[in-house]
Amino acid sequence: MMTEEKSLNFIEEIIEADLKAGKHKTIATRFPPEPNGYLHIGHAKSICLNFGLAQKYGGKTNLRFDDTNPVTEETEYVENIKADVKWLGFEWAEELYASDYFPQLYAFAVKLINKGFAYVDDSTSEEMAKQKGAPTVPGTNSKYRSRSIEENLKLFTEMKEGKHPDGSKVLRAKIDMGHVNMLMRDPVIYRVKHAHHHRTGDTWCVYPMYDFAHGQSDAIEQITHSVCTLEFVPHRELYDWFIEKLEIYPSKQYEFARLNMTYTMMSKRKLMQLVNENLVSGWDDPRMPTLSGARRRGYTPEAFREFCEKIGVAKRDNLIDLSLLEFCVREHLNKIAYRRMVVFDPLKVVITNYEEGKLEMMPSENNTEAAENAGVREMPFSRELFIEKDDFMEVPPKKYFRLSPGGMVRLKSGFIIKCGEVIKDANGNVTELRCTYISESRSGHDTSGVQVKGVIHWVSAAHAVPVEVRQYEKLFVTEDMNAIEDDFKNHLNPHSLHVLPKVYAEPALLNAKVGEHFQFLRMGYFCLDPDSTREKLVFNRTVTLRDSK
RNA sequence: UGUCCCGUGGUGUAAUGGUAACACAGCAGAUUUUGAUUCUGCUUUUCAAGGUUCGAAUCCUUGCGGGACAACCA
Numbered sequence: 001m002m003t004e005e006k007s008l009n010f011i012e013e014i015i016e017a018d019l020k021a022g023k024h025k026t027i028a029t030r031f032p033p034e035p036n037g038y039l040h041i042g043h044a045k046s047i048c049l050n051f052g053l054a055q056k057y058g059g060k061t062n063l064r065f066d067d068t069n070p071v072t073e074e075t076e077y078v079e080n081i082k083a084d085v086k087w088l089g090f091e092w093a094e095e096l097y098a099s100d101y102f103p104q105l106y107a108f109a110v111k112l113i114n115k116g117f118a119y120v121d122d123s124t125s126e127e128m129a130k131q132k133g134a135p136t137v138p139g140t141n142s143k144y145r146s147r148s149i150e151e152n153l154k155l156f157t158e159m160k161e162g163k164h165p166d167g168s169k170v171l172r173a174k175i176d177m178g179h180v181n182m183l184m185r186d187p188v189i190y191r192v193k194h195a196h197h198h199r200t201g202d203t204w205c206v207y208p209m210y211d212f213a214h215g216q217s218d219a220i221e222q223i224t225h226s227v228c229t230l231e232f233v234p235h236r237e238l239y240d241w242f243i244e245k246l247e248i249y250p251s252k253q254y255e256f257a258r259l260n261m262t263y264t265m266m267s268k269r270k271l272m273q274l275v276n277e278n279l280v281s282g283w284d285d286p287r288m289p290t291l292s293g294a295r296r297r298g299y300t301p302e303a304f305r306e307f308c309e310k311i312g313v314a315k316r317d318n319l320i321d322l323s324l325l326e327f328c329v330r331e332h333l334n335k336i337a338y339r340r341m342v343v344f345d346p347l348k349v350v351i352t353n354y355e356e357g358k359l360e361m362m363p364s365e366n367n368t369e370a371a372e373n374a375g376v377r378e379m380p381f382s383r384e385l386f387i388e389k390d391d392f393m394e395v396p397p398k399k400y401f402r403l404s405p406g407g408m409v410r411l412k413s414g415f416i417i418k419c420g421e422v423i424k425d426a427n428g429n430v431t432e433l434r435c436t437y438i439s440e441s442r443s444g445h446d447t448s449g450v451q452v453k454g455v456i457h458w459v460s461a462a463h464a465v466p467v468e469v470r471q472y473e474k475l476f477v478t479e480d481m482n483a484i485e486d487d488f489k490n491h492l493n494p495h496s497l498h499v500l501p502k503v504y505a506e507p508a509l510l511n512a513k514v515g516e517h518f519q520f521l522r523m524g525y526f527c528l529d530p531d532s533t534r535e536k537l538v539f540n541r542t543v544t545l546r547d548s549k
Numbered sequence: 550u551g552u553c554c555c556g557u558g559g560u561g562u563a564a565u566g567g568u569a570a571c572a573c574a575g576c577a578g579a580u581u582u583u584g585a586u587u588c589u590g591c592u593u594u595u596c597a598a599g600g601u602u603c604g605a606a607u608c609c610u611u612g613c614g615g616g617a618c619a620a621c622c623a
Contacts, residue, residue, distance in 0.1 A: 034623050069622060125621055132619050136551040170621055180552045182619050191621035212623045215588090233554060234618055255554085257616095262560085268623095287617055310572065312562045316555050317616055324561075324573050334586060341583095370584060399585080410582055445584065455582045522583050549584050 009313040011049070011254055015057055015225060016179035027059035027224045031085065031092070032214065034066045035077035035198070036284040037268040038290040039084045041304075041325070045259040048308035050227055051090040053517030062221055067099045068213045070197035078198070080283075085292040089301045094221075100201045101220055106160065106210045108216055108246050109171055109190055113152045117245050118189065119145055120155040121172045122515075126171075130295035131177065134187055139185045159192050163204045166192050173212075174200045175241065183238050187211055214238040218251035226251050229258040230315065256313050262322045263474040264289050265481045270488055279492065280475075286529075286540050287475045287496050297472065298517055298527035300336075303329040319480055326543050333525045333542065337517040338366045338374065341412065341457040343504040344469065344523060346386035348432045348461065351417060353439075354383040362443065364413035367519075377508045381414055384461040386504050388522075391456045392433060394422060401453040403433070409454040412521060416441035416450055457521040462505035467537040470529065471498040505537075512537065519545075 003182065008016065029050040033039065039047075054061040063085060067073045085092065098105075112118040121144045123131065133139035147155075152171075159169055159297055171190035179185050189212035194205045215238075218226045226239075236253045243250055258266070266289060274280045274288070283290050294304070307328040311320050341364075360381045366374035372422035389405070396404040403409045408418045421434035440448040478484060478491040512518065512528045519525050524545050529538040 007565095009562090015563090032623090036623080040571070066623065072622075128621085129619070134551090134619055137619095167621065182552090185619085188621055193621080207621090209621075214623080230554070231617065232623090234552090237553095257555085267556075310561080314555090318561060321560050323571060327573060330585090339583080399584090412582060414582095417581095446582090452582090454584085519583085519585080522585070545583080545585050547584075 006142060010258065010315065011053065011225065011227060011313060012056070014254060014371070015053065018224070019057065024224045027054060027057045028062070028222055029054050029059065029225055029227060030062040030218065030221065030223050032064045032066045032217075032228075033081050034072075035074060035488075036069075036072040037077060037082060037272055038292055040262055040266055040268070040271065040289045040291065041079055041261065041264070041294065042259045042266045042289075043084075043309065044088060044291060044304050045308050046227070046229070047085060047088055047090060048193075048311055049256070051092075052308075053225065053227070060222070061090070062094045062096050062223070063092035064096040064098065064217060064221070066210070066214065066217075067199065068195070068208050068210060070193060070195040070200075070207060073198050074200065075198045082291060084295075087291065087295060087301055088304060097199055098208075098217050099197060101213070101217055102200060102204055102208070104220065105213060105216055106206070108242075108248075109156065109208070109212070111246060112173065113149060113156060113171075114190075116149060117174050118152065118171055119147050119174055120144070120152050120159070121170050121186075121188075122168065125167070128188070132182065133177070135182060141177050142172070142186070145174065145186070156190070159190070160204075160206050162194065164192055165377070166194055168192065168319065171206075173238075173242075181234055181237050183211070183234050184241070187238060192485045194493075211235060211238050212242065214246065215242050215251065215509045216246070218253075219243060219246075219248040222249050223251045226253045227536060228253060228255055230255045230317075231258075236491055246381065255315070257315050257317055259311065260317070260319045260480075261289070261325065262319060262479045263481070264322065265476060265488060273489075279489065285468070287472050295531065297540055298333075298339075298525060299325075299329050300332050300517070303332045306332070319482075321510065322474065323340050328470075329523070329543050330546065333517055334369050335371060336367070337519040337525055338377075339364070339521055340509050340518050341379065341459055341506045342467070342469070342509070342520040342523060342526075343386040343388055343459050343464070344500060345389040346461075346464075346504055347389040347392055347430065349385045349387050349417070349458070350432060350434050351437045352420070352434050353381050353383070356383055358383065362413050364443075379413060379506055379508070380460045380463040382460045382462055385411070385458045386461050386464060387411075387433075387456055389430075389459045391454075392419070392430065394430065402456055403454070408450065408452045409456055410441075410443075410452050411458045412455050412459065413443045415439070415443070416446075416448065416452055457523075459504050459506050463507050465507055465510055465537070466502045467505045467509065467539060469500040469503050469526070469539050469541065471500065471541045472496060473498070509537065509539075512539075517542070 031050045031297045051061045066390045170188045172186045175184045177185045284292035284296045361378040362381045363376040391402040415437040417435040423432040438448045477493045514528050526539040526541040529540045532538045
């Protein structure tokens with residue numbers, strides 16, 4: 001038997017080397033979102049990576065909210081992030097918050113002061129920006145840099161006690177204002193903010209900066225492999241510096257390239273702008289790249305996990321084809337979605353040789369592609385039907401194999417019909433087709449011997465259920481949204497949402513539930529939208545069928 | 550005009566000094582009671598130049614190209 005050796009990504013290689021060298025017995029990772037927005041597809045990559053790594057190597061993953069900035073963070077986001085991670089199919093070992101570590105982080109800061117590695121600075125942010133220098137120009141020392149340990153201790157205590165207003169003082173690490181790495185030029189590690197925190201309330205008025213919270217939190221949790229995106233590469237030096245000076249658990253940071261997708265905007269800030277300016281219906285608008293949007297649209301966790309598996313993990317910048325995600329969605333939906341028939345743009349067909357008032361129930365497979373037998377549902381068949389306007393052409397082109405005058409077509413799971421008379425209105429528009437059916441051609445019991453190439457979907461006119469359908473296209477018309485220089489809103493696709501208020505569904509769809517997936521035959525994959533009421537069902541188009549017409 | 554990271558088909562990802570491969574996309578064709586699914590085939594690849602080596606996508610050097618870095622954001 002062949003054992004298929006799957007190649008390792010660079011992080012797995014590091015982990016296996018660490019494990020082999022006995023550096024760790026097991027691994028610990030974490031997923032550290034900031035609760036200031038909703039999770040998007042890019043986060044899915046990070047979630048699958050962090051949780052996947054721990055699963056693969058028998059370790060654990062913590063969910064840790066990086067909530068060190070009270071002015072942007074809210075509990076609402078916390079709840080939605082948790083729901084999204086669960087939906088993706090992952091379980092965290094512990095639910096933690098950087099804010100839980102505020103006392104310890106404060107103590108770390110005091111320790112740094114005591115070791116002479118931090119000082120209180122009264123400079124304004126403008127002055128500090130000036131002191132920073134530039135990438136090619138070394139910075140200059142602040143005049144407060146040489147304060148005594150005692151004075152620093154006293155001032156930092158006062159900061160904590162609320163004796164200094166916002167912005168008047170900060171605590172900075174004392175490193176090297178001439179360092180080639182800008183982040184090492186005495187970074188701010190604590191700032192005064194008289195702001196209400198979503199968890200700690202008004203307990204604190206000093207809050208640590210990211211660089212003084214993240215690595216320390218990793219150390220407290222004994223995270224072995226702290227995996228983040230490439231923009232944090234320059235932070236690694238600082239990350240290691242704090243760990244060394246504080247003499248705490250030596251977590252290691254590793255960086256991978258974030259996910260970029262064609263026609264997709266991954267910036268949380270800009271997504272929030274779309275929400276706030278009502279350019280979309282909310283964070284869960286089905287056009288949004290958020291996980292809640294994707295879920296509402298009908299994308300599945302299985303599809304996302306497969307997608308993340310397929311895109312791999314590396315360090316070079318990438319721009320993944322949206323079509324790869326769509327491929328994964330179709331691949332999964334093809335296996336699980338029940339087939340249903342819905343006529344979007346109806347054309348009435350009267351079967352003249354079918355008895356008036358007669359009703360037959362036609363069994364039709366729910367899904368022949370499912371792993372297990374998905375059974376059938378019954379479709380009412382009667383003398384008057386709707387078919388798709390598109391499925392009839394008065395003057396058919398060469399390779400058209402649906403209905404045309406005198407032509408024949410198979411009604412899926414029904415009979416073969418032959419088009420006789422074409423009825424038009426005063427303007428010459430086709431309004432009705434008078435057809436005949438071949439009674440021996442009943443699906444599954446066809447003894448007619450008639451062969452037709454075309455098979456179309458249909459509904460019985462009297463039994464059709466009017467429902468609404470919302471068709472979505474990509475939100476942006478520009479392939480690489482990272483490359484644009486003007487306002488991203490200039491790149492919005494004006495046709496990203498197309499609502500069909502009234503289409504005709506087969507009766508079985510009356511039982512549709514939110515969370516179920518359907519394939520409307522020849523039209524695409526759909527799911528019930530939570531906007532639906534008993535009077536009016538609304539279906540979202542998840543993705544079209546592959547079209548090789 | 551500094552430091553760091555990165556360069557493999559159109560897009561991603563592998564090949565860990567020994568035949569450049571897999572997926573998506575694209576293009577053909579077969580099958581099909583969904584123009585879906587399935588199946589078959591095809592197109593298209595190592596940034597450049599030197600060097601090391603019997604042998605280089607891989608190691609070395611120098612270029613070139615792309616990205617990141619100067620928030621009291623994360």
